[in-house]
Amino acid sequence: MLRLTSGLEFDHALDGELDGSVERMVEQPIWLRFVTSERARRHRPDLLLVRAAGWEFTEVKFEEEAAEPENEARWPLIGAALNSLGYSYRVVTERHIRHPVRHATVWRIFEDRHTPTPAPDVLWPLLRGLGGGEGRTLAQMRLILPTLTREQAHALVRQGVLAVDLNQPVGDGMRFSRGREEPSLTQYSED
Incomplete structure (x- = not known):
């Protein structure tokens, strides 16, 4: 659970939740x-x-x-202070968070988050087939798991089992790769 103060912060946190490289988030740390x-x-x-x-x-x-002058002057100072401790610092705006393609992809995946997913034993052949590399489209994944739906793939992204580049538009060309999480017995429902 995160406490956020604006819709833009919510969109940024949702983006982070679906970004396969983010392991954890802490608000106002x-x-x-x-x-x-x-x-x-x-x-x-x-x-x-x-x-x-x-x-x-x-x-x-x-x-x-x-872009206000006072803020423009302080961002580099804050960044330098955090960089000196070994951390990154970035100011993100609606231009990134609400970029039309990224924003639509994040929200579509989020909308499908509760879709029941295949059982772990059914997913393992797919996950082994994904391995590393550039990922596979839904059609390519269906060669291994024919019953996999787009909504299920999106739910698996939300669970961290699959990962996507959120800058891709949702559609036939979207490429999925293996996420950092293993499928859990509590995350599926039997058909």
């Missing part, structure tokens, strides 16, 4: 002190995205607010 030319200041990032590749603190703002 720390207070950071940084120094400007005038004085010491405090900042609390909106979200921490924990990834295997490293931790990324994010600030969520609408483009107009992010």
Whole structure:
């Protein structure tokens, strides 16, 4: 459960929830002190995205607010302070979070999140077939698991069993790869 303060923060968290590289999220994780030319200041990032590749603190703002001169001056200072500790920092705006293709893909996958999925023993041949590489389309996955539906594939993305590049449009060309999670007995229903 996350406590978020805006619809844009919600969209960013939902994006992170479906991003296969994000292992965990923490809202407003720390207070950071940084120094400007005038004085010491405090900042609390909106979200921490924990990834295997490293931790990324994010600030969520609408483009107009992010571009205000005071904010433009402080973003590099905050980034430098976090970078010095070994962390990434990124300001994300609606231009990224609500990009038409990405936003539509995230919401379509989210809408299908409760679709019952195949049992783990039925999924294993598919997961072994996915392995690494560039992924497979739904039609290619159906050569291994003929009954797999798009909605089930989306639910498996939500569970972390499958992964997708969220910048792809939903459709026949969408490529799925193996996610970081193993299928769980509690995540399926028998037909």
